[in-house]
Amino acid sequence: MDKGNMKRREFFKISSVAGGGLLLGFSWMTSCKQAKVKAPAAVAEALEMPKQWYEMNAYLKIGENGVVTIYSQNPEIGQNVKTSMPMIVAEELDVDWKNVLVEQAGLNSKAFERQVAGGSQSIRQGWETLRKAGATARQMLITAAASQWEVDPKDCYTENGLIIGPEQKRLSYGDVASAAAELEVPEEVQLKDPKDFKIIGQGKGNVDIDGIITGKPLFGLDTKREGMLYACVVRPPAFGQKLDSFEDSEARKLTGVKDVIRFGDKIAVLADSTYSAMKACRFIEPKYEQDKPAESSIDHDKELKALLEKPATEHKRNDGNTDKAFKEADQVVTRVYEAPFLPHNCLEPMNFFADATGEKVIMHGPIQTPAWARSRAAKILERDESEIEVSMTRMGGGFGRRLYGDFSDEAVEISSLAKAPVQLVFSREDDMTAGTYRPASKYKLEAAIKDDKIVGYRMREAAINRNMFDAIAHFFPAGAIPNLQVSVMKHDSNISTGAWRAPYTNFLAFAEQSFFDELAEIMEVDEVQLRMDLLEQAKEPAEKDEKIEYSPARMQDCIRLVADKAGWGKKGASVHQGISAYYSHNTHVAEVAEVEILDGVPTVKKVYCAVDCGIVINPKGAINQIEGGIIDGIGHAMYGDFSFDKGKPSASNFHSYRLIRNQEAPDIEVYFVKSNIAPTGLGEPSLPPAGGAVANALYKATGKRFYKQPFVKETSILG
Amino acid sequence: MPLYQLTVNNKSLKVEADEDTPLLWVLRDHLNLAGTKYGCGVGQCGACTVHLDGKATRSCLLPISALKAEVTTIEGLSENGDHPVQQAWKEHDVPQCGYCQAGQMMTAASLLKQNPHPSDAEIKEAMNGNICRCGTYLRINQAVKTASKP
Numbered sequence: 001m002d003k004g005n006m007k008r009r010e011f012f013k014i015s016s017v018a019g020g021g022l023l024l025g026f027s028w029m030t031s032c033k034q035a036k037v038k039a040p041a042a043v044a045e046a047l048e049m050p051k052q053w054y055e056m057n058a059y060l061k062i063g064e065n066g067v068v069t070i071y072s073q074n075p076e077i078g079q080n081v082k083t084s085m086p087m088i089v090a091e092e093l094d095v096d097w098k099n100v101l102v103e104q105a106g107l108n109s110k111a112f113e114r115q116v117a118g119g120s121q122s123i124r125q126g127w128e129t130l131r132k133a134g135a136t137a138r139q140m141l142i143t144a145a146a147s148q149w150e151v152d153p154k155d156c157y158t159e160n161g162l163i164i165g166p167e168q169k170r171l172s173y174g175d176v177a178s179a180a181a182e183l184e185v186p187e188e189v190q191l192k193d194p195k196d197f198k199i200i201g202q203g204k205g206n207v208d209i210d211g212i213i214t215g216k217p218l219f220g221l222d223t224k225r226e227g228m229l230y231a232c233v234v235r236p237p238a239f240g241q242k243l244d245s246f247e248d249s250e251a252r253k254l255t256g257v258k259d260v261i262r263f264g265d266k267i268a269v270l271a272d273s274t275y276s277a278m279k280a281c282r283f284i285e286p287k288y289e290q291d292k293p294a295e296s297s298i299d300h301d302k303e304l305k306a307l308l309e310k311p312a313t314e315h316k317r318n319d320g321n322t323d324k325a326f327k328e329a330d331q332v333v334t335r336v337y338e339a340p341f342l343p344h345n346c347l348e349p350m351n352f353f354a355d356a357t358g359e360k361v362i363m364h365g366p367i368q369t370p371a372w373a374r375s376r377a378a379k380i381l382e383r384d385e386s387e388i389e390v391s392m393t394r395m396g397g398g399f400g401r402r403l404y405g406d407f408s409d410e411a412v413e414i415s416s417l418a419k420a421p422v423q424l425v426f427s428r429e430d431d432m433t434a435g436t437y438r439p440a441s442k443y444k445l446e447a448a449i450k451d452d453k454i455v456g457y458r459m460r461e462a463a464i465n466r467n468m469f470d471a472i473a474h475f476f477p478a479g480a481i482p483n484l485q486v487s488v489m490k491h492d493s494n495i496s497t498g499a500w501r502a503p504y505t506n507f508l509a510f511a512e513q514s515f516f517d518e519l520a521e522i523m524e525v526d527e528v529q530l531r532m533d534l535l536e537q538a539k540e541p542a543e544k545d546e547k548i549e550y551s552p553a554r555m556q557d558c559i560r561l562v563a564d565k566a567g568w569g570k571k572g573a574s575v576h577q578g579i580s581a582y583y584s585h586n587t588h589v590a591e592v593a594e595v596e597i598l599d600g601v602p603t604v605k606k607v608y609c610a611v612d613c614g615i616v617i618n619p620k621g622a623i624n625q626i627e628g629g630i631i632d633g634i635g636h637a638m639y640g641d642f643s644f645d646k647g648k649p650s651a652s653n654f655h656s657y658r659l660i661r662n663q664e665a666p667d668i669e670v671y672f673v674k675s676n677i678a679p680t681g682l683g684e685p686s687l688p689p690a691g692g693a694v695a696n697a698l699y700k701a702t703g704k705r706f707y708k709q710p711f712v713k714e715t716s717i718l719g
Numbered sequence: 720m721p722l723y724q725l726t727v728n729n730k731s732l733k734v735e736a737d738e739d740t741p742l743l744w745v746l747r748d749h750l751n752l753a754g755t756k757y758g759c760g761v762g763q764c765g766a767c768t769v770h771l772d773g774k775a776t777r778s779c780l781l782p783i784s785a786l787k788a789e790v791t792t793i794e795g796l797s798e799n800g801d802h803p804v805q806q807a808w809k810e811h812d813v814p815q816c817g818y819c820q821a822g823q824m825m826t827a828a829s830l831l832k833q834n835p836h837p838s839d840a841e842i843k844e845a846m847n848g849n850i851c852r853c854g855t856y857l858r859i860n861q862a863v864k865t866a867s868k869p
Binding site for chain 2 (some may be wrong): 028030077078079080189206208209210212213214215216217218219221222224230255256273274275276278279345346347348394395396397398399427428494502518621622625627628629630631632642653654655659660661662665668
């Protein structure tokens with residue numbers, strides 16, 4: 001893209017669609033009250049709600065008193081984009097952050113290019129557009145002021161919400177917002193030099209913090225609308241079953257129950273409260289019949305193991321001649337790594353509001369993919385997409401689960417059948433047993449060693465339902481080893497599977513980084529040194545190979561930084577360190593985990609982490625994401641255990657599914673590689689390396705290698 | 720349906736509900752106090768933590784008919800969001816998704832009432848019953864520490 005060249009069509013005036021009417025579920029009063037709490041007394045007056053707003057473009061509007069509202073286009077699942085994306089707009093607009101209000105934008109495909117929370121892509125893909133959105137408005141404000149002063153815009157500049165002209169003339173953005181909003185959108189705008197950034201790079205607090213700490217109804221499950229009924233759904237308890245018939249007379253007798261409706265193989269219970277709907281579901285007596293195979297994880301294990309040994313049918317990458325390299329090797333090392341299914345367990349269970357009764361269909365709730373949800377709703381209801389309005393709430397976690405709008409589909413369908421506005425609620429049991437799981441998978445990794453060098457590498461993936469994204473095959477060690485083959489096989493299953501935070505790499509990184517640790521031991525080289533050497537070898541091939549997107553040099557920087565901060569190899573005998581480095585979602589991360597034996601139990605005490613994500617937009621939020629990703633990664637590597645027996649999930653609530661808890665979270669230190677490169681995302685990249693770093697540290701502490709997750713199931717020593 | 724008289728956030732209220740309705744759902748659906756969250760319904764995650772006579776309790780397991788104490792929810796922890804725990808949560812920018820944080824703060828406030836200056840180990844132990852799926856545990860502990868300072 002031609003940098004600095006503003007694309008007019010992106011920012012043409014869309015006041016009619018970008019105004020208050022779009023912002024379903026929010027009111028200006030709410031936002032202003034929040035802003036008042038947030039603002040110190042001295043500036044409280046400046047933050048009064050403006051009497052008049054002037055739309056500058058789809059991303060922002062300015063009040064006559066200089067208050068700015070920035071719309072956050074992407075869904076907020078806890079990755080903090082509702083703070084970091086508006087920071088980018090505010091930076092280029094050149095306003096004081098304390099005079100900025102942020103509003104969640106609803107789904108508006110005309111105004112916004114991408115409204116998705118997924119793949120850690122919000123910041124990376126939004127960067128240019130968000131900067132231009134702010135810079136364009138700033139340019140228009142300058143032009144309006146210059147015109148009022150009858151001077152050349154080139155003789156004016158801005159500073160913190162003021163336009164400053166010749167002879168120190170001053171106008172605030174609010175003074176000229178009305179005139180600026182009428183101007184032609186400029187063809188080209190000047191973006192700031194990163195060294196002049198005043199907001200980007202500063203730690204800014206979560207824009208919803210006041211609402212969160214006082215318990216405001218920000219989440220999907222908090223939705224209340226006039227005339228709304230609560231719906232809970234009875235679904236087949238095992239995959240492969242379908243509904244034959246059901247008895248609902250007892251359920252219908254319960255207080256508050258309004259209706260019981262069959263749709264497909266499910267039964268919706270509608271009631272006037274959540275508890276009545278949940279309770280009534282237990283009084284439904286369904287009969288199921290087996291429709292598809294009743295699958296069990298022990299059978300999946302056998303199938304996947306067999307696939308690891310079959311001749312490869314699909315190569316994702318094939319360099320040099322692996323057969324020859326393995327035939328001529330001094331030594332071949334082969335290891336198999338095994339991952340279970342995992343549920344997402346967002347703490348806010350799936351839920352969604354839909355009202356399909358009116359001229360406009362209203363959809364409101366927590367979803368990572370609102371446009372996709374709308375298009376499916378249009379099909380379900382046989383309505384035009386233009387008749388469907390979608391707005392997003394804050395979400396109690398996403399982790400990939402809310403990419404799949406099975407719950408929004410259900411809400412739409414139930415509302416249509418019940419002819420009522422409906423808030424669909426999953427119980428925790430529904431959430432855990434009607435999931436879209438991280439598919440179980442196995443990896444066979446093989447290395448051919450000759451003359452103390454790794455000359456050949458094979459990776460075979462066998463996974464349930466879907467194989468790795470193509471790009472992953474070109475991650476490390478692609479480029480570092482001349483004869484390299486990545487092949488994939490899959491086993492089709494009727495268990496619903498999908499993306500789970502850092503899909504594929506959430507486990508593959510553990511497998512690979514454990515494997516290289518073992519190779520270092522076999523080759524008798526330091527684990528850090530082996531990685532640095534391999535990355536050195538990858539530099540030239542990576543330059544020439546367009547498919548290789550990771551940067552060996554940036555990864556080396558991360559490893560160097562983390563090794564330095566962790567005092568690699570310099571800790572006493574009681575501290576056992578393990579390293580892991582992994583590139584994913586366009587961000588480079590290296591981690592050192594430290595295990596100590598406490599009361600006889602190997603315990604992860606500390607993790608050091610170095611990250612290269614380019615420019616860090618909001619260090620406060622960034623560090624939070626990185627800490628969370630590491631803790632999530634460790635938690636699922638250690639404890640995450642989920643399987644199926646004849647189609648039935650092994651766990652249904654937190655008494656039978658272990659999530660990492662406060663006392664198990666290690667201390668974490670986070671460091672960023674200083675960079676002026678365009679930013680990349682942080683919602684996922686710190687998770688993949690965590691499992692490997694811990695496994696490698698546990699090996700040093702205990703002498704036990706881990707090949708399977710969860711680790712606690714592999715040994716009793718972990719407590 | 721039976722009528723129950725209860726005191727929530729210093730207000731005396733009457734609620735008509737089935738006797739087995741958990742306090743959680745009375746708060747959320749009947750009284751429009753949605754700050755208290757549903758996470759598991761079986762007392763495992765702590766998202767629904769409220770105070771009963773000042774003590775942290777899981778509201779998802781308590782039937783309204785068994786309620787004998789005054790209830791405080793996150794909405795009533797302070798009048799203006801300025802309880803030391805709330806202020807510390809803001810200072811440390813604790814939340815990611817934010818969903819579990821009301822329960823975390825109610826647990827923390829109850830801890831500090833009973834033990835105004837807890838050690839790091841005591842903080843972790845007291846907070847261990849509250850799940851944060853995003854993994855903000857380190858900030859939670861730092862915020863409790865800050866709130867415990869005079």
